[in-house]
Amino acid sequence: MLKLISETRLMWDMPITVAVVEPTAFPETGSSAQPGEGNEYPGALQQAELRQAPKNIEALISGIFDYFQYVDDKFSTFKPLSEISMINQGLLSLEEASLDMQSVIALGEEIRQETNGYFNIARHGRIDPLGLVKGWALSNAADKLREAGCENFYVEAGGDFQAVGLNAEGQPWRVGIRNPFNIGEIVKVLAICDRGVATSGTYIRGQHIDNPVSGGPTDPEILSITVIGPDVYEADCYATAAFAMGRAGIGFIDALEGFEGYMIDINKTATYTRGFERYVNHASH
């Protein structure tokens, strides 16, 4: 089994984890991790060429957190001096805004169209892009780790994540969907490899996602919807939009090519899309 180098920090008001499976050039003596003996994983030989010592990976991970801090400083509406606050106060125009800011706002408009307004970063005359920025930043972080040569890793923030390659055991990442009725429990186990996953749902003690179209709270019957897609940015936006749509949201995900979803309602019933089964982990453990 390989080593997982992982760090969790509190940022954006939530725990954020960056975890990289340490690539090894030389299998441990006595272990069965020799190439050709059946438990090599894709990229093992390539990674031998890209061997990175744990210290480098820790520095890499630290760099990812620096990036997340940059994102927070720019996009947090809770920071009066952030770029988004400047824009919302009318002190900065969009033409003068940074490239990242313009990109995010443009992406926000696109996703608003694709979801018929159910995902909308503009509310009450202000722009609050944090719902979109989280997935966007996670996706960018995954790109940075790929560019640095990492092939097996995940980046996760508040339950949304991008998982790449395989875990330290050489298997697809084991993902648990939390039980909204009992947060210590898992109600579904998935096998995820090269996918983005996001879950939108209510706080255990209340509702925190407003329905952008009607302006009111979301359907109280729906507790959570988990969306799986190629990229966490899209999965995050579609999960948010689908949750705002209430019971119809799972149908929206079902119709979206390349995305699957799992919705849990107040009756402890789960409704899932036609292709969701391919992600369910049936391996014994």
Add this chain to the structure above:
Amino acid sequence: MRNANNKKNPIKRGIKKFFYTGFVASTFVLYALQNHGTNATVNVLNTSGALSKPGTAVAALNTTTTSSTLASNGYKDGTYTGPVVNVRLWYVQVQATIQGGQLTNVQFLQYPNERNTSVRINSSANPQLIQEAIQAQSANVNIITGATLTSQGFQQSLQAALSQAKG
């Protein structure tokens, strides 16, 4: 084809900027937000079906509006359709709606695309969806996804995560 009125008319200038910056709806959205609150709608149907990346050039809107009788702020009410413009691999045609002399709607007329972006929101049961009763499963997982925790549960989760990270 540039309209001579563009320079004088801030709305038209805004529309041109809307496209020239290459960021879909960026300027317009902000303009709309500042001037119309959330009443202005911008319907942008991406013809390729993929999220556009920053820097994608979108050609200028040719409104062909050279109205003779203008409203007090320069626009004649009506709906104006621009020409079809080739933008890399997409075909874009824009329709602008003026109401009360103000730009109230800009619509990209949709062309056939691969991803279905106009999914009908149907609240009736979809027989193709599958249902099951949720059941507790093994908690031996690498990553957990779920509804956002309360601050208290969040602290507990963080503690657990940190102790795992150390171990």
